[in-house]
Every structure is written in C-alpha cells, then in structure tokens.
Amino acid sequence: TLDDGAFSATGSDTQWIAECCKELRRNRCVGLPTETVYGLAANALDAEAVSAIYAAKARPSDNPLIVHVSSMRMLRALYYLPPASSGATPPFLGTANAGPEGAGAGLAEPVAVASAMADAEARDREQGGDGVWPEIPRAYHAVIRRFWPGPLTLVLPRPACVPLAVLGGHGDTVAFRFPAHPVARAAISACGLPLAAPSANASGRPSPTAAAHVMHDLSGRLPLIVDAGACDVGVESTVLDAYSATAHVDGELAPCILRPGGVTYEDLRALGGMWQRLRVYRRDFTSAALELAPTTPGMKYRHYAPTAPVHVFVPGPQSEAISARMQAQIDTLALKGVRKVGVVAVAVAAAAGDDVPAPAFVAPAGCELIVHCVGGARELAHSIFALLRELDEIEHVEAILVQGVVDANEGLAVMNRLTKAASHHVLC
Numbered sequence: 001t002l003d004d005g006a007f008s009a010t011g012s013d014t015q016w017i018a019e020c021c022k023e024l025r026r027n028r029c030v031g032l033p034t035e036t037v038y039g040l041a042a043n044a045l046d047a048e049a050v051s052a053i054y055a056a057k058a059r060p061s062d063n064p065l066i067v068h069v070s071s072m073r074m075l076r077a078l079y080y081l082p083p084a085s086s087g088a089t090p091p092f093l094g095t096a097n098a099g100p101e102g103a104g105a106g107l108a109e110p111v112a113v114a115s116a117m118a119d120a121e122a123r124d125r126e127q128g129g130d131g132v133w134p135e136i137p138r139a140y141h142a143v144i145r146r147f148w149p150g151p152l153t154l155v156l157p158r159p160a161c162v163p164l165a166v167l168g169g170h171g172d173t174v175a176f177r178f179p180a181h182p183v184a185r186a187a188i189s190a191c192g193l194p195l196a197a198p199s200a201n202a203s204g205r206p207s208p209t210a211a212a213h214v215m216h217d218l219s220g221r222l223p224l225i226v227d228a229g230a231c232d233v234g235v236e237s238t239v240l241d242a243y244s245a246t247a248h249v250d251g252e253l254a255p256c257i258l259r260p261g262g263v264t265y266e267d268l269r270a271l272g273g274m275w276q277r278l279r280v281y282r283r284d285f286t287s288a289a290l291e292l293a294p295t296t297p298g299m300k301y302r303h304y305a306p307t308a309p310v311h312v313f314v315p316g317p318q319s320e321a322i323s324a325r326m327q328a329q330i331d332t333l334a335l336k337g338v339r340k341v342g343v344v345a346v347a348v349a350a351a352a353g354d355d356v357p358a359p360a361f362v363a364p365a366g367c368e369l370i371v372h373c374v375g376g377a378r379e380l381a382h383s384i385f386a387l388l389r390e391l392d393e394i395e396h397v398e399a400i401l402v403q404g405v406v407d408a409n410e411g412l413a414v415m416n417r418l419t420k421a422a423s424h425h426v427l428c
C-alpha cells in the first residue's frame with residue numbers, strides 16, 4: 001500500500017540488498033535502477049553523503065536533488081525528525097527486513113516519530129480534515145493516490161531534517177518521489193533512509209537507462225551499481241509544483257509542470273477541478289508565449305547531449321515531408337564531408353492497426369548511415385537516451401538526426417529532452 005510500502009526480498013535477492021544497505025548506511029553513493037532512469041543514490045539526511053553525489057557526477061551544486069521514499073509513512077515521518085545536524089544517528093524509517101536478521105537489525109525505529117504522526121492525524125481530524133497525511137499539502141492528495149508510486153516528483157515543503165545541500169541553495173522546498181521500480185523500493189525500504197538521487201549520468205550527458213551507461217560515465221567513482229536491466233519509461237519523472245510561489249498566480253493555486261516526464265500533462269489534467277488550470281513550463285519550445293518563470297533550477301543547464309551534434313526535426317502536418325527534410329539534411333552533411341551519420345526515425349501509423357511504413361533513407365556516396373526506427377512517441381521516449389549513447393559512444397557517428405514527434409502525451413517529455421540535446425539544431 002501507499003502507507004506502509006512493505007517490500008520483502010527473498011532468496012538470491014537478499015545479497016544485493018545487504019550490499020546496497022551497507023554502502024548507503026555508510027553514506028556512500030550507489031547506482032540504482034528506477035522505472036524512469038538509473039539514479040545515483042545516497043542518504044538524503046546526510047550533507048556529506050549528498051556532497052558525494054554532486055562530486056561523483058560533477059553536477060553544479062546549485063541544481064537541487066530529488067529525494068526518493070518507499071512509502072507515504074517514510075515521507076510523513078521526515079516532518080517529525082529533528083533538524084539536519086552532523087553526527088546524529090540516522091533513523092530507520094523502512095519496513096522491509098527490519099527484523100533481527102534483516103538490514104534494519106539493530107537500528108532503532110523512531111517511536112517518537114510514529115506517535116507524532118498519529119497525533120497530527122488526530123489533530124487534523126479534530127479540525128475537520130480528512131484524517132490523512134496532514135503534513136502533505138492537500139492539493140497533492142489526489143495526485144498521490146492516482147500516480148504514486150510512479151514517475152512523478154512533487155515539490156513539497158522542506159522537512160527540517162533534509163540538509164540544505166539537497167536543495168542546492170534554492171528556497172524552502174524539496175522535490176520528493178516515490179518510485180515504482182521494485183529494486184529502488186526494496187533498496188530504500190531496506191536501508192530505511194530516504195535517498196537523494198539525480199540521474200546517474202556524468203553531468204550534461206544523456207541520462208542512463210541501463211547499468212552499462214552508469215558504468216560508462218561513473219565507473220571507479222561508486223562502490224556499487226545494481227543492474228536490473230533497461231528502464232521502462234526511459235525519460236525522467238515529471239516534476240510537478242502545486243505548492244511553491246511558482247505554483248501561484250495572484251494568490252491562487254495554479255499548478256505547474258516544471259519538467260515534463262513519465263506522467264503526462266494530459267494524465268494530470270484528467271484529474272479535473274483545479275488541474276484544468278495546469279501549466280507547463282516550456283522555455284525550450286518554439287512558442288515563447290508559453291514561457292513561464294521562474295522555473296526548476298536544473299533547466300538552465302545544457303543537458304542530455306552526446307558529443308556528436310544532434311539535429312531534431314519537428315513534425316509538420318505530413319510525415320512524408322519530415323523524412324524528405326531529413327534526407328536533405330543527410331545530403332547536405334555529406335557534401336560538407338561528414339562520413340558517418342546516425343538516424344533515429346519514427347514509423348508513424350496513419351490510423352490504429354495500419355501497417356507502419358518505416359521511412360527509407362538513401363546513403364549519399366562516401367557517407368555511411370546507421371538507421372534506427374522506433375514505433376511512436378512512447379517507444380521513442382523509452383529508447384532515445386540509449387540510442388543517442390549507442391550512436392555516439394559505440395558507432396562514433398559525426399552527426400545524429402532524430403525525427404521528432406508531436407509534443408503531446410508521451411511526446412512532450414521526449415521532445416523536451418531532444419530540443420535540449422540539439423540546442424540550436426531544432427529544425428521546424
């Protein structure tokens with residue numbers, strides 16, 4: 001359930017969990033899979049553990065981190081822990097393996113926290129509240145019930161126990177996520193600590209969607225990477241703000257997507273009510289009119305970029321036109337002496353059930369083409385980071401051309417990442 005987040009691991013699973021807990025409890029970083037991308041995780045309650053994250057991926061220290069929890073109970077408990085201070089014994093907030101043999105053995109479960117939570121609930125009920133999660137702004141309750149655990153991050157008030165290092169010096173909020181991936185949940189729950197985790201790429205590189213990507217970028221800088229295969233979603237979580245000043249217009253709540261991701265704008269709007277007023281921050285999109293400020297701090301950095309220049313083609317009304325434009329660009333690059341080009345094409349069905357034509361490209365004389373074709377926006381999101389890495393790090397192409405998709409539903413997040421990767425080569 002959302003509240004207890006219990007997860008039990010058995011058999012051969014217990015070895016990696018034990019290793020993982022050992023490192024995390026020593027305040028070291030671990031590479032962990034989530035359903036979105038791999039994360040570089042460490043104890044979110046310890047400033048030194050958090051600094052180790054920034055150092056390992058050479059991340060600018062003013063870009064705040066997402067804190068991951070494995071239950072609502074863990075998240076709520078944070079609001080009752082004492083302020084961050086060095087030297088305090090870390091609490092045990094997990095549920096899995098807490099018994100005499102398990103990872104939580106010997107760690108005191110903070111009883112005071114549980115009774116403070118119960119008191120808060122009782123007060124909330126007395127004051128006519130609905131008796132649940134009084135620590136969490138009410139605007140989020142429906143979102144949490146609908147989308148957690150999952151690829152959604154929420155901007156919440158900062159619990160005093162979260163050190164300022166996590167916030168990157170920004171305001172009084174902390175971004176929290178309750179991931180759905182069973183391995184991430186098991187690790188968080190078993191070590192009993194909330195984990196700060198950015199994507200486990202070297203800063204500025206495409207996000208890692210496989211353990212090999214983490215190895216490539218961070219090998220030698222972490223004691224442990226847990227390999228659970230390819231990530232399902234493939235782009236990062238949606239960062240949603242329905243709390244801070246950014247989420248208010250003239251004193252009224254006006255929720256805002258700070259980073260599009262695994263949970264779509266359309267999914268959130270479908271909640272109805274005030275979610276009909278949901279806005280999307282899109283500085284990198286073609287319409288300047290949609291720009292909102294201020295925004296999520298991470299947006300100002302160049303992101304997701306392979307070494308080879310990326311060219312993104314924004315779809316027009318006809319899909320034939322886009323492949324013709326891509327072919328023209330391939331020909332131009334070849335004339336300029338480019339000898340190896342990577343292409344990511346999208347086969348677009350005109351109607352559901354139609355046979356999908358894969359766009360065909362012709363290699364100009366003296367120029368090799370490496371073509372990958374995906375079957376639509378969801379599949380593009382799932383594989384884009386892995387394809388950018390493969391074309392760049394393995395095929396060593398000199399340019400990458402990507403056929404874009406319409407920026408709706410799953411397409412919004414992937415076009416957001418692609419326009420960043422392409423910086424000025426966005427071709428409409």
Ligand code: TXA
Nearest residue numbers: 036038039064065173174175198199236237296297298
């Ligand atoms: O899917 C994901 O979210 C992955 C996995 C590992 O969970 N994590 C991830 O973290 O993408 P990272 O650090 O690469 O991106 C965090 C984003 C940044 O854009 C950052 O600016 C924003 O979240 N963020 C963090 N704390 C914030 C806050 N308090 N207010 C607004 N934005 C915040």
Ligand code: MG
Nearest residue numbers: 198199207236
């Ligand atoms: Mg990242």
